[in-house]
Amino acid sequence: MSIQRIEPGPRMSQAVVHGDTVYLAGQVAEGASVEAQSAAALQRIDELLAGVGSDKSKLLSVTIYLADIATFAEMNSVWDTWVDGANPPARATVEAKLATPDYFVEFSVIAAI
Template identity: 30%
Template sequence: MNIDRYNPCARWSDATLYQGIAHFVEVPADTSTGFEHQLVQLLAQAEQTLKAIGSDKSRLLSTTIYITERANVSWLNRIWEQWLPDGCAPSRACVKVELIDPAMLVEMAFVAAVDARVV
């Protein structure tokens, strides 16, 4: 079985696919904004990655969410629930952390099902 890597570079690949399962991480492209905007842009980026690898948000299997402030959990839950299709919530962990870039307020690691080799 081949491991397919989407947009690999020296430090990471935008996604790694193996046996119909994709793993990828998203961070906000613009960290000059607050938590809500960072989260919305991160989720939009996740949708783009999912589309590029032949999947979509209804096929998410698991998500690990890293946030820097516990106070942002209510924003996170509201936006997350609006973003997901009904009945398609993946398993999820949410962890309060200190991210390497202090301007970054959220990071997410996703696992999704994919049907076809598209990379």
């Protein structure tokens, strides 16, 4: 089975397709709030999924990393308007120290194609 790497860089690819599954790198975005970063990161997820012939209705699993779990409700306010309610993925949300203090949220996605 072939492996396709999308936007490969020196450390990682933004997405990797293997068979009928796509694995996205953790998606972060700039912004002044958890809501702004969540909206921008989810838009980027839409773009990456579309680029391989998938979409959010085909999400299998999402892990969400929050720099501060107290912002759970703010992230969910954006997530709830974005996620396909008829096809919600398995999901976990955890508090974690992210790559820089400028990031408040990161999304790790696995989806079907």
